[in-house]
Amino acid sequence: MSKLDLAYNEDQQSIGAAVRRFCTQVNSEALARNAHQPFPRAAWEQLAQLGAFAAAAPEQDDAGGAEEVCAICEALGEAAFPGPLSATYIAIQTLPEDEAQQVISGSTLVALRASRGNLLPYGPDADIVLAREGNTVRRAELAAEMDVVETLGGEYCGRATLTLGEPLENSARALALGDLAAAAYLGGALQTLLTVTTEHAATRRQFGKTLGEFQAVTHPLADCALNATAALLLARNAACSFDSSADDNATLCADAAAALLSAARAAREGAFTCHQVFGALGVTLEGPVFHFTRRIQQVISMTQDNLHARALLAELGLGDDGHDN
């Protein structure tokens, strides 16, 4: 009998619930709203103590694996909790065990440079810098001092010229984990955004009706719902691939790529839809959605490259998969 069941099991539900409680306790909403402030290391270490990063420890019997990572990131996304999540999971999978342990404990913070550009989200606070190049991850040293950069929307980044080291072990598999974590995070964030927006649409009246009675509002929201649902399922699907395969096979990379591409598209279009519904209220700093859409923009912006599409074609045996890039 086949098991094609993407519901979380009890353990996964339980860590998800723990993360949700944690987010409430540390007031993740305030953290997300203050994204221009220095990084909240205390909260990050608390999150680590919950086991949020240990889930990804390779070759550890009690690690929950990618499925647990997926449940954790979905919950963090729902709360727009800030921090270099994908970078952290990638580091845990690629760094030597002693360093990985520091990352797992939350005491070492990792910044990852995407495959394009030179920006490092949370870079000024980072202890370790990694860089993605095609489908490899490399350790990076600062060739010059890091500039603190205030990015659009107010989240802060570093910018630095990097000297790259050798590719790290297990890179492709680690990147797949990072991608599915980002996909789950985006899916979670979009779910909250959608819930908030749907409530607004159901109650706000204009032209003698609630907004939720206008097809110009409901159809985009319905699209958002189905895209968010599919993105989350694809993230879970990629997590199953990760946990059931020992190596960085083409299917794993393609599954992670499908999840991330779907989540990024869903979140991009969904954020736009929700801003449409909220109008001016959406761009007020104290309003109900801006701290979510800003987080979404940051995560999406790190995914803008050709690599995911290439991974999907590589599974068909077509093109190259970016290894040689």
Next chain:
Amino acid sequence: MSKLDLAYNEDQQSIGAAVRRFCTQVNSEALARNAHQPFPRAAWEQLAQLGAFAAAAPEQDDAGGAEEVCAICEALGEAAFPGPLSATYIAIQTLPEDEAQQVISGSTLVALRASRGNLLPYGPDADIVLAREGNTVRRAELAAEMDVVETLGGEYCGRATLTLGEPLENSARALALGDLAAAAYLGGALQTLLTVTTEHAATRRQFGKTLGEFQAVTHPLADCALNATAALLLARNAACSFDSSADDNATLCADAAAALLSAARAAREGAFTCHQVFGALGVTLEGPVFHFTRRIQQVISMTQDNLHARALLAELGLGDDGHDN
């Protein structure tokens, strides 16, 4: 006092009206529906006798110029009249006078290969074959016999390997004329499609209302209307540029490119919208819109390349404009 007025003058209105009468007389609807049949040369020659092609004769005092071409193509598009319109105008601008006269008279039919691929719309009936390469036009000889190809949707084409000659004079300017002619044609076709669809939406009832009371129908139609209007204005704007400049300057090429890109996008999205509204009726052979959308697809498919975008950047002095391609 500036003249920024894109209304047709009396002469232009008058040739447009003549073309519309002609299209009714020759039953252009039937011609468009039978696009898989051999080319209707008799109707083509009649169109030539109306002066539809003479408008583009270079250095001729009584030629109406690009503005008249624009009015003619808009009217032909409204009727989905088939035939290699852009190819014809391009040939008239680039071929030596004696050959151009044959084209103007309608007795010589021209097929143009687009910048990509190897298909020649109306190729099997053509007397002269030209090929677009970047921003140049070249005369082409068949390197092997032409295959007759039934393309998707039923319009027929030729396919042949071509041997290309030297670039022809006045290429860039001729291509700008061809592009604005295609833009006007697409704009005209879209106008008719929109009119037919709007009438349907205003009368067809579902779920106790007319379709035209659902925002899911009206908003896409309104988008279609504004895109079609803008595309037609841009085609006219490009025509003004053509008529007021003697050479193939960057502004002319950019104006023609803006018109074609806008018209292609408007027509692609608009055709989709209209099919949405018509449902199954839209894909019946005897139905009200399929012969239009098929023509639109053919014209659009010839424009799918990077050249127009490059022309727009070239006007800013950025990138190359495709001349060296």
Next chain:
Amino acid sequence: MEFDWSQQDREHRQEVREFLAAELPDNWEEMSRHGPGGDSQAAFSRHFCGRLAEKGWLTQHWPGEYGGRDCEPWRHSILGEEMWAVGEPRGSQYMNVNWIGPSIMHFGTEAQKALHLPKISAGDVLWCQGFSEPEAGSDLAALRTRAEKVASGSDEHYVINGSKIWTSYCNHADYIFLLVRTDPDSSRTRGISVLLIPMDTPGIEVREIPSVVGERYFHEVFFTDVRVPCDVLLGEEHTGWNVVTHALQFERVGAARYARAALTLDHIARVAAERGMLDDPIVVDRLGEARALCEAARVLVYKVIDLRAKGSPPTADTQLARVLSTNCDNAIGRLALEIFGPESRQYASYADNNFRLAMTAGVAVGATEVQLNLIASRFLELPRE
């Protein structure tokens, strides 16, 4: 969370593929270019489904008492994916096994079950569905075709008058699953019934509507004083809306369109690779996006099958899956044009599929809008308009 096919299911997929390789004739691509309703494919389907029945696969997901093998829905979905991927050699009989048979099992009398289910299980009967009407497209509940109960002596008959449109497969069909209004004073969803009627009943006339979607795809069916015995009624009289709602829950994800779409996309990608186009990042991007969309549709459909396998009542996930499958068709239909430019009109014509997808994307739309309304009201719980 587990997401993998069992060893037996993998083996079944492999068996099905080998079976297809052996059974499909050499000219299958040509034979199937007009889709499941085409003449040659309809004829072939009687032979092919008979062979599937011999293998025990045609209705393997049905209960044993009705000629099935009590397999779980996953097993049947494998068959569906493989069938759609090659262009559905079951012809219109995919409807029989997906929802017509199950509806008869659920609502039928013993006599109806005895009459219809063995034929369906044997793979030698063609059905069509008579739902849409000229004045009721996606708005099914507006239907007007009338079945009047008329007494003649001690006997009662239905006399049917009206017409159906956009009916697929009916030129070859033996039976029609027909939606009629039995209560003339009713409106909308009340007073509707389902009748199971032989297509050779006098007074039924079929007229093809030529279309770009393939030969024999659309028809009008006219009913003029068609007289049928009352025992063709499926379920309770006037409650046909329940029957059809039940049936459509199955129909809506029964056809593995995403499998077909994904295969078409793979074909396009292969052509692009052959032509050296994968150096162009635009082409790579567009193909990757479309493939992610196919995966999204697949995983949503799987969720629905999972719910069904677990015996869950229907949820709005069915609508999500349906809309995303349509989006997928649309995207792939546009893709060929975008990446091949002029050439798309010839060489992307893999079994004529792209163009049909591109030009007919809108067909499903009435439907798509209805689905979006349902998602808004059921899934998001927004007020109904």
Next chain:
Amino acid sequence: MEFDWSQQDREHRQEVREFLAAELPDNWEEMSRHGPGGDSQAAFSRHFCGRLAEKGWLTQHWPGEYGGRDCEPWRHSILGEEMWAVGEPRGSQYMNVNWIGPSIMHFGTEAQKALHLPKISAGDVLWCQGFSEPEAGSDLAALRTRAEKVASGSDEHYVINGSKIWTSYCNHADYIFLLVRTDPDSSRTRGISVLLIPMDTPGIEVREIPSVVGERYFHEVFFTDVRVPCDVLLGEEHTGWNVVTHALQFERVGAARYARAALTLDHIARVAAERGMLDDPIVVDRLGEARALCEAARVLVYKVIDLRAKGSPPTADTQLARVLSTNCDNAIGRLALEIFGPESRQYASYADNNFRLAMTAGVAVGATEVQLNLIASRFLELPRE
């Protein structure tokens, strides 16, 4: 058909550019990063508009009798394009010259004209518009702010209570163009009036709403027993809907947003070129598409100005232009993210504009939906919902 600027108009554009080069301070980019409502820009606008007035350009399209030069609309549109392209150094005074002044000319009493028009012409008065309310966003006609006529002795006053929201520029404004309900028993578009009120009237309180759109962009304005003489009424009492409809016809194309969008796009294209990205066909495609969209917006706005120059009554073209301008903003807002990836968040931040465009695209939307409804009913003549 003629489509070219006259020699004089070209010269005027050149003069304006030279003027801007001379007048804008070195730190103008910094000064203007919060948009026309920012503190420094508001202060600068009083100086700058004074200089424009000295040149005779500020209200050159107004009739001579009101301090203008009877120039045609084209001349004024050149000024608008050049101003928007650099970030609108007129600050909020662009509203004064585009529609507040013209509304006073059209509907005002002689006393009102004498009071307001010279100040506007001189470039030394700031206005804001009090339209939206918490319960009436795009649905202006739902407004509730109440102005009650109260007699005190032989005198009559209005007493205003209520609040406005999303009001731009009002922290620096001298006057507010205020929409109120004067007939308490009226609903929708009837019983509304326009009052022209000094912002320093007791009982008016302004509170800023912090936003990402720039400093001092959004405010709430509260009116508590605000007492004003009846001569602040513009036009007939209870017919304010006519006044505002007239005013918005001007407002809707008055701001040359497409000029700003096009300049932002040019900047993005230049950055892309500097970074060698124009070898990437995706980047080229996206830039080309966006540029075509700007051209489309421009030509639609020109059509509206052409109609105005010819004295045509307002047509639905105004709505077409407005929606396309918004689409243009949206497209460019998304573009930077798409082509620069992570870097977009910093180096595409040309005067903070992209991000604002990207994140605030939705702001105009209530408006966009209203515009699309108007296009459907007026331009396509579809039935109203």
